[in-house]
Amino acid sequence: MNNHFGDYQNAIYLAGLGGVLPKYPVDFATLKARAEAAMPPAILHYVQGGCGDEYTQDRNALAFHDWGMVPRMLVDTSQRDLSIELFGSKLPSPLFMSPIGVTGLCTQDGHGDLAAARASAQTGVPLTVSTLTNDPLEDIIAATGDTPAYFQLYTPKNHELAASLVRRAENAGYKAIVVTLDTWVTGWRPRDLNNANFPQLRGHVLQNYFTDPVFRELLGADPASDLRAAVLLWVSLFGKVLTWNDLDWLRSLTRLPIVLKGICHPDDARRAVDAGIDAIYCSNHGGRQANGGIAAIDLLPAVVDAAGATPVLFDSGVRSGSDVVKALALGATAVGIGRPYAYGLALGGAEAAAHVLRSILAEADLMMAVNGYPTIADVRSAGASRR
Ligand SMILES: Cc1cc2nc3c(=O)[nH]c(=O)nc-3n(C[C@H](O)[C@H](O)[C@H](O)COP(=O)(O)O)c2cc1C
Numbered sequence: 115m116n117n118h119f120g121d122y123q124n125a126i127y128l129a130g131l132g133g134v135l136p137k138y139p140v141d142f143a144t145l146k147a148r149a150e151a152a153m154p155p156a157i158l159h160y161v162q163g164g165c166g167d168e169y170t171q172d173r174n175a176l177a178f179h180d181w182g183m184v185p186r187m188l189v190d191t192s193q194r195d196l197s198i199e200l201f202g203s204k205l206p207s208p209l210f211m212s213p214i215g216v217t218g219l220c221t222q223d224g225h226g227d228l229a230a231a232r233a234s235a236q237t238g239v240p241l242t243v244s245t246l247t248n249d250p251l252e253d254i255i256a257a258t259g260d261t262p263a264y265f266q267l268y269t270p271k272n273h274e275l276a277a278s279l280v281r282r283a284e285n286a287g288y289k290a291i292v293v294t295l296d297t298w299v300t301g302w303r304p305r306d307l308n309n310a311n312f313p314q315l316r317g318h319v320l321q322n323y324f325t326d327p328v329f330r331e332l333l334g335a336d337p338a339s340d341l342r343a344a345v346l347l348w349v350s351l352f353g354k355v356l357t358w359n360d361l362d363w364l365r366s367l368t369r370l371p372i373v374l375k376g377i378c379h380p381d382d383a384r385r386a387v388d389a390g391i392d393a394i395y396c397s398n399h400g401g402r403q404a405n406g407g408i409a410a411i412d413l414l415p416a417v418v419d420a421a422g423a424t425p426v427l428f429d430s431g432v433r434s435g436s437d438v439v440k441a442l443a444l445g446a447t448a449v450g451i452g453r454p455y456a457y458g459l460a461l462g463g464a465e466a467a468a469h470v471l472r473s474i475l476a477e478a479d480l481m482m483a484v485n486g487y488p489t490i491a492d493v494r495s496a497g498a499s500r501r
Pocket residue numbers: 160161162174212213214215216244245246266294375397398399400401402429430431432451452453454
């Protein structure tokens with residue numbers, strides 16, 4: 115089966131012959147620079163920032179340079195297959211969009227979640243919808259077309275509210291529940307602290323709560339009539355501290371596959387697999403929660419090894435198609451794109467976010483073509499080495 119990801123490159127060169135240059139950059143450095151110039155400072159800093167001096171965040175991306183693959187020649191790579199199976203669906207590529215809780219604010223109209231959903235529909239790259247959105251989760255999945263979507267759960271302290279959010283996601287057609295483990299409290303983020311900037315406290319991205327029957331019952335009022343009370347209730351309910359003892363309860367909430375996001379230690383991966391978890395998601399939240407940690411890509415191989423046959427999703431620091439291929443070579447089943455698509459949304463909504471994803475996919479596909487790996491299985495069996 116061939117794919118058309120690599121055609122994106124030809125299309126760009128051909129358009130250039132007619133004097134038309136790409137509207138948006140194809141590389142992360144230029145994309146980031148353009149986003150810095152375009153985004154309102156508070157949103158830019160929230161998206162771009164991380165914790166402490168942002169060492170872990172920087173390492174996440176830089177550490178990809180420490181890994182490399184050895185090209186193989188005289189292999190027929192004229193046809194390449196980047197498709198994967200995940201949670202019962204066949205996907206055209208191994209990419210997915212990581213959950214980003216301020217996606218809604220990344221476009222000027224405040225409906226960035228819907229724009230991300232349209233980018234997902236256009237590219238076949240599944241969107242992981244955060245609990246923190248500016249549109250209700252039902253409206254967002256309605257814009258994803260035929261592409262599967264996953265719901266990321268920030269588990270509230272109130273069990274009924276947690277159950278309600280999961281039930282709504284299941285009823286709306288989400289294909290997996292991604293439970294984030296590392297963010298029941300916000301990490302130390304100097305950029306946001308220096309500006310006392312936390313969008314949720316201003317009532318942003320709380321629509322899944324404000325439209326929830328359990329939340330509304332707990333509030334006893336329409337959130338629109340008393341935003342301050344609604345935000346304070348959200349603050350009091352936000353982050354349940356999950357432990358291993360909670361996994362049975364989480365399992366009881368849904369028949370959907372459950373993914374644990376934030377697993378970085380092989381022992382945790384093993385224990386999660388033993389507990390019947392459907393997939394592991396190796397991530398350090400893009401260096402937004404704990405600073406001083408090891409780059410996520412350096413932790414991936416041991417997690418993959420411990421997970422055995424259980425799928426391992428990965429994100430944190432993926433900036434290019436070559437990063438995607440390296441993560442696959444180190445055993446990831448699917449690779450999450452985070453900040454790059456948020457910058458795309460800021461520059462040009464769904465169109466630019468889709469361009470960011472297509473650029474990454476084109477580079478990944480061409481990397482497989484020139485390196486002699488026609489399938490993801492070939493990439494994986496070749497592996498990657500530290501330089
Ligand atoms: C602005 C922003 C908001 C985020 N919000 C969430 C969220 O709501 N839920 C979640 O599980 N992860 C969230 N993350 C973490 C991402 O899912 C992902 O792990 C991270 O972006 C990967 O790092 P990278 O973007 O540097 O590649 C957020 C990340 C960013 C940048």
